Amino acid sequence: MRWDEITDTFSVYREQSNFANGLCRDRQGRLLACEGSTTATEGRRITRTEHNGKITVLADNFEGKRFNSPNDIVVKSDDSIWFTDPPFQADSNYEGHRVQTELPHGVYRIDAGTGQVTRVLDNIAGPNGLCFSPDEKLLYIVEGRSKPNRVVWAYTVNDDGTLGERRKHIEAQAYGALDGIKCDEDGNLWCGWGSSGAPDARPEELDGVMVFNPAGKPIGHIRLPERCANLCFGGTAGNRLFMASCHSLYAIYVNTRGATLV
Numbered sequence: 001m002r003w004d005e006i007t008d009t010f011s012v013y014r015e016q017s018n019f020a021n022g023l024c025r026d027r028q029g030r031l032l033a034c035e036g037s038t039t040a041t042e043g044r045r046i047t048r049t050e051h052n053g054k055i056t057v058l059a060d061n062f063e064g065k066r067f068n069s070p071n072d073i074v075v076k077s078d079d080s081i082w083f084t085d086p087p088f089q090a091d092s093n094y095e096g097h098r099v100q101t102e103l104p105h106g107v108y109r110i111d112a113g114t115g116q117v118t119r120v121l122d123n124i125a126g127p128n129g130l131c132f133s134p135d136e137k138l139l140y141i142v143e144g145r146s147k148p149n150r151v152v153w154a155y156t157v158n159d160d161g162t163l164g165e166r167r168k169h170i171e172a173q174a175y176g177a178l179d180g181i182k183c184d185e186d187g188n189l190w191c192g193w194g195s196s197g198a199p200d201a202r203p204e205e206l207d208g209v210m211v212f213n214p215a216g217k218p219i220g221h222i223r224l225p226e227r228c229a230n231l232c233f234g235g236t237a238g239n240r241l242f243m244a245s246c247h248s249l250y251a252i253y254v255n256t257r258g259a260t261l262v
Helices: none
Strands: 002-004 009-011 020-025 031-035 045-049 055-059 073-075 081-085 106-110 117-121 127-132 138-143 151-157 163-171 176-183 189-195 208-212 218-223 228-234 240-245 249-253
Touching (some): 020 073, 073 127, 163 189, 189 240, 208 228
Parallel strands (some): 127 176, 176 228
Antiparallel strands (some): 020 031, 081 106, 106 117, 127 138, 151 163, 189 208, 208 218, 228 240, 240 249
16 A cells, blocks of 8 residues: 555555565665565565566575565665565464475575575564664664563664674563564664563553664553554655654654664
8 A cells, every 4th residue: 555645645556566565665665575475386575666566576495495574675785685574474374374484583684786586584573563773783673572571672783795793772561562663773672562462461552653762671661552563754854753653644844863774
């Protein structure tokens, strides 16, 4: 779907998006998409929509095995593409198709020059949202199936495109659920947030966006009437936060901007 600010219209951008999930723009303004599912033998891939509307497949397998269900995606300033690949959409027929997965839960990198796909992580349970710190020395990744609570890990990013040591940056309480995340120019982390469905959860106190400073301490909460799944900074000055929730798209101007590509 596409919302147009000038005409205030909400319309179909692409039919048959193959259960597309995470989206982002590359540094040339082209739309990158995590296509979560089509059938057992097709889809589950990363695509790019060219300026003329053509769809280019950037990656659909690793070492000959199809991805599980690509979930979220981000571009680094060297034009490399990083994405998470949990099995979420492969587990049911609701947001995809139930298929037998071949790969572990993973995080991948597509090299900008060669197009080579490398797996940078294979020991994370249900990798979900991800984003870089403003200086790109850290990569934040949501572990959606960590036990007992969901966690955001901060990984050091090595010069060769691999990941180094990690530290626990944020741990949600048992009743909280993390999803998409974005960094602002000051290094604060803005997190799509909502109830996990736990019996003692109070959704009206959780749903929306939680903001954490670079030390991982909570500093703000934007309350919404429904769970926020993903978010991004946009607008002319980059200071308008858009929040994609269960049934609505919300926006608010904030006194910061999204971390920009160097």
